[in-house]
Amino acid sequence: MTREEIRNEILDILADIAPDEDLSGLKDDVSFREQMELDSMDFLDIVMELRKRHRVQIPEDDYVNLASMDSTVAYLEPMMVNL
Template sequence: MNAEEIREEVLDILENIAPDEDLSDLDDSKNFREQLELDSMDFLDIVMELRKRHRIQIPEDDYLNLASMDSTVTYLKPILKDVEKAK
């Protein structure tokens, strides 16, 4: 997956978790929690949905890498690239 595909997928996950949020002016560099009304359970839902969709493990120590869209895309790009090659 390229960066734009990953971004679109994360947006899709966010739309499902927070359907009342307006994601159209999401600032990719800002923390999700600063911009959206996400609690810790919502954040775990994001992690679990990524795990379900791609059969990847995200260690709890790496959760900080999923704080913003930019950091999430940067973190997931090499992981999802490897997953695609394995298919």
């Protein structure tokens, strides 16, 4: 997957998890939690959805890498290169 495809996939997951959020103005370099009403369960849902859709395993120690769109795409890109 390309960076743009990964970004779109994350947006799709966020739309499913937080359907009332307006994602059109989401800033890639600002943490999701600063921009959205996400709690720790929502964040875990993101991780679980990535696992379900793409069989991507994300260790708990790496959750910090999923704070913003930029960091999430950068973290996932090498894992999803062949998808």
